[in-house]
Amino acid sequence: MAFQKAIRGTALVGGGALATVLGLSHFAQYRRKQANLASVQAVDCFNIQLKELPSRETQLTSLQSNTEFDILVIGGGATGAGCALDAVTRGLRTALVERDDFSSGTSSRSTKLIHGGVRYLQKAIVNLDYEQYRMVKDALHERANLLEIAPHLSHALPIMLPIYKWWQLPYYWIGIKLYDLVAGANCLKSSYVLSKSRALEHFPMLQKDKLVGAIVYYDGQHNDARMNLAIALTAARYGAAIANYVEVKNLLKRKDPVSGKLQVCGARCMDMLTGCEFEVRAKCVINATGPFTDTLRKMDNQCTENICQPSAGVHIVMPGYYSPENMGLLDPATSDGRVIFFLPWEKMTIAGTTDSPTDITPHPIPSEEDINFILNEVRNYLSCDVEVRRGDVLAAWSGIRPLVTDPSSKDTQSISRNHVVDTSDSGLITIAGGKWTTYRAMAEDTIDVAVKNHNFKVGPSRTANLFLQGGKEWSPTMYIRLVQDYGLENEVAQHLASTYGDKAFEVAKIASVTGKRWPIVGIRLVSEFPYIEAEVKYGIKEYACTAVDIISRRTRLAFLNVQAAEEALPKIVDLMAKELNWCEERKKEELECATRFLYYEMGYKSRSEQLTDCSEISLQPSDIERYKKRFHMFDKEQKGFITIIDVQRVLESIDIQMDENTLHEILNEVDLNKNGLVELHEFLQLMSAVQKGMVSGSRLAILMKTAEENLGSRSSIPVDRSCGGL
Numbered sequence: 105m106a107f108q109k110a111i112r113g114t115a116l117v118g119g120g121a122l123a124t125v126l127g128l129s130h131f132a133q134y135r136r137k138q139a140n141l142a143s144v145q146a147v148d149c150f151n152i153q154l155k156e157l158p159s160r161e162t163q164l165t166s167l168q169s170n171t172e173f174d175i176l177v178i179g180g181g182a183t184g185a186g187c188a189l190d191a192v193t194r195g196l197r198t199a200l201v202e203r204d205d206f207s208s209g210t211s212s213r214s215t216k217l218i219h220g221g222v223r224y225l226q227k228a229i230v231n232l233d234y235e236q237y238r239m240v241k242d243a244l245h246e247r248a249n250l251l252e253i254a255p256h257l258s259h260a261l262p263i264m265l266p267i268y269k270w271w272q273l274p275y276y277w278i279g280i281k282l283y284d285l286v287a288g289a290n291c292l293k294s295s296y297v298l299s300k301s302r303a304l305e306h307f308p309m310l311q312k313d314k315l316v317g318a319i320v321y322y323d324g325q326h327n328d329a330r331m332n333l334a335i336a337l338t339a340a341r342y343g344a345a346i347a348n349y350v351e352v353k354n355l356l357k358r359k360d361p362v363s364g365k366l367q368v369c370g371a372r373c374m375d376m377l378t379g380c381e382f383e384v385r386a387k388c389v390i391n392a393t394g395p396f397t398d399t400l401r402k403m404d405n406q407c408t409e410n411i412c413q414p415s416a417g418v419h420i421v422m423p424g425y426y427s428p429e430n431m432g433l434l435d436p437a438t439s440d441g442r443v444i445f446f447l448p449w450e451k452m453t454i455a456g457t458t459d460s461p462t463d464i465t466p467h468p469i470p471s472e473e474d475i476n477f478i479l480n481e482v483r484n485y486l487s488c489d490v491e492v493r494r495g496d497v498l499a500a501w502s503g504i505r506p507l508v509t510d511p512s513s514k515d516t517q518s519i520s521r522n523h524v525v526d527t528s529d530s531g532l533i534t535i536a537g538g539k540w541t542t543y544r545a546m547a548e549d550t551i552d553v554a555v556k557n558h559n560f561k562v563g564p565s566r567t568a569n570l571f572l573q574g575g576k577e578w579s580p581t582m583y584i585r586l587v588q589d590y591g592l593e594n595e596v597a598q599h600l601a602s603t604y605g606d607k608a609f610e611v612a613k614i615a616s617v618t619g620k621r622w623p624i625v626g627i628r629l630v631s632e633f634p635y636i637e638a639e640v641k642y643g644i645k646e647y648a649c650t651a652v653d654i655i656s657r658r659t660r661l662a663f664l665n666v667q668a669a670e671e672a673l674p675k676i677v678d679l680m681a682k683e684l685n686w687c688e689e690r691k692k693e694e695l696e697c698a699t700r701f702l703y704y705e706m707g708y709k710s711r712s713e714q715l716t717d718c719s720e721i722s723l724q725p726s727d728i729e730r731y732k733k734r735f736h737m738f739d740k741e742q743k744g745f746i747t748i749i750d751v752q753r754v755l756e757s758i759d760i761q762m763d764e765n766t767l768h769e770i771l772n773e774v775d776l777n778k779n780g781l782v783e784l785h786e787f788l789q790l791m792s793a794v795q796k797g798m799v800s801g802s803r804l805a806i807l808m809k810t811a812e813e814n815l816g817s818r819s820s821i822p823v824d825r826s827c828g829g830l
């Protein structure tokens with residue numbers, strides 16, 4: 105009651121402005137309902153026959169044998185793939201080269217939001233900045249479009265803003281209502297206010313003290329790497345020659361017969377998998393290399409000024425129980441003024457911040473400092489019943505945002521809030537800045553410039569409303585057919601449908617038979633994730649060339665749980681070796697390279713450093729006694745260490761079967777000096793780290809505790825009946 109009164113009071117204070125906001129917002133909603141006007145509705149808008157996906161070899165041949173393309177795009181992130189799709193669907197002969205894998209750069213390392221940016225709107229209003237307002241409005245339109253053209257890969261997500269001070273309620277409420285209003289017909293769902301008790305019902309882990317209530321608004325969320333891939337593959341199906349692992353080494357130039365000036369006319373490329381070099385010729389070359397924008401600009405003109413001001417953002421992944429399944433959280437003002445997101449994603453929880461300045465590298469590494477900053481912020485707004493443990497960080501990554509200054513602007517120091525399309529003197533078109541959500545609009549602007557510069561005789565962009573691969577025949581209940589027709593597990597079927605859309609049937613068709621009564625097909629890569637072996641084979645059709653491509657962008661295992669990804673690696677490498685005829689040496693290289701990737705880029709290093717040779721043991725004497733007792737249940741002979749045989753013996757006595765390889769892995773995690781044994785001090789170090797929350801989910805710690813409990817409960821069995829055993 106008091107809460108309602110307060111809202112009413114606030115609404116009165118807000119007066120006319122608020123009424124206008126609400127009135128207009130509701131009017132927009134009303135109009136939308138009346139006209140049944142989803143302002144964006146995807147269609148199959150033109151009659152180009154979609155091709156089967158050509159193999160990578162065919163694509164390479166096409167890149168090398170074509171005398172001249174109209175457009176060559178450099179960079180296979182969201183922006184480059186978007187440009188290729190825009191160009192090819194206008195009827196331009198299009199090529200795209202990516203030096204690593206599609207989406208291996210920033211585009212797979214985002215917060216996964218499809219959004220207009222509530223905080224940008226706040227800035228637009230506070231600073232009365234029309235440019236910023238336009239940017240939010242356009243992004244909200246693109247948000248609606250992306251949700252429509254790839255419904256399998258994206259969805260609307262409610263996001264909660266917890267309110268801890270009464271004055272924040274009207275302030276944020278007006279802001280969020282304006283966000284709905286600016287979206288207009290593209291508003292996903294109307295925002296609403298929650299009382300304290302309702303907020304806690306939706307988000308039980310929230311810090312209760314001082315909580316006043318919450319505001320919930322909607323944005324989109326997606327699987328960024330898969331979305332990027334879907335854009336690139338759609339371009340390929342429309343006829344673009346695209347290839348990953350092809351790096352541009354130099355730009356080709358020729359003298360323009362009319363102006364006499366040197367003009368960019370293609371690129372010298374290298375197939376990074378074979379070392380083979382070749383030239384790709386094109387009338388127009390587009391630089392869509394994200395953080396590497398200036399490297400390409402300098403290939404064109406050594407003296408050109410840098411325009412990219414890279415800025416890094418780190419994300420961590422925590423178990424799903426940290427957030428409700430379908431409610432995100434945004435803290436717009438953290439302790440140091442950054443914004444923090446806390447979002448459910450792929451049944452896990454992502455937490456991440458906005459950016460800090462960085463150097464440019466193709467392999468950014470999340471720092472322990474950033475990881476701890478995020479953990480501390482998370483602690484601030486979760487209930488103290490929820491122990492936020494360092495050991496619960498399952499993966500972490502860093503991404504580099506390619507912020508740019510506009511080279512044609514007078515103020516070359518100020519970072520452009522929008523994207524920039526720039527044509528150099530020699531005709532190289534650079535597209536940079538912007539954000540994931542607006543990739544399509546950025547691509548449209550870029551190809552418009554290309555069309556104008558080269559007088560291509562083609563019409564306007566056709567990508568608004570154009571379904572991406574997998575989206576057209578997808579429906580929310582499609583997964584049921586996968587269960588019923590193929591005998592897949594429910595969870596696997598749902599995962600396939602939401603990853604491949606209507607192409608999920610192609611994956612189901614090649615799924616291996618399990619040999620079990622149920623599920624009939626679909627052998628998992630690791631038990632706790634719904635990824636199946638068939639996805640490795642299918643991933644190769646989708647141009648996966650390395651084990652890293654499979655663990656990080658075809659599946660998202662590396663982004664969800666580095667340990668699970670490491671566990672799946674040997675199987676993935678074996679499956680790839682079969683398909684791609686890898687020799688033993690290549691298999692070894694792949695394993696090493698993928699393990700290195702997990703170690704440095706996906707936070708495994710930080711995770712494993714939580715337990716090191718010099719980790720301090722800080723346990724109470726009583727705990728030390730307790731853990732020694734547990735250790736000696738395994739080390740019966742009091743040797744001072746335990747081996748695989750000791751663990752196997754105890755497990756067998758309590759009817760737990762475990763294969764030797766798994767046991768070896770389990771012990772290896774704790775065997776800090778790598779002598780093949782777990783010594784007492786190593787075990788105590790582990791237990792100390794577990795107590796401090798630095799390590800969680802240690803299989804050895806859990807197994808030993810379970811064994812102790814089981815053996816304890818059996819102690820009532822008389823010695824004569826237990827054959828004098830343990």
Ligand SMILES: Cc1cc2nc3c(=O)[nH]c(=O)nc-3n(C[C@H](O)[C@H](O)[C@H](O)COP(=O)(O)OP(=O)(O)OC[C@H]3O[C@@H](n4cnc5c(N)ncnc54)[C@H](O)[C@@H]3O)c2cc1C
Pocket residue numbers: 178179180181182183184201202203204205206207208209210211212213214215216217218219350351352353392393394395396415416417418502503504505506536537538539540541542
């Ligand atoms: C931490 C973080 C969170 C973000 N969250 C969001 C979000 O939630 N929502 C949102 O809308 N936006 C978000 N963004 C912004 C968004 O991710 C980026 O704007 C977008 O992904 C940039 O895409 P891109 O294609 O320009 O760059 P990239 O994805 O980096 O692609 C550039 C590609 O060019 C390739 N390349 C470079 N040099 C060469 C060469 N010589 N030859 C061939 N290829 C080359 C690279 O390998 C790379 O794959 C976020 C950004 C960051 C950093």
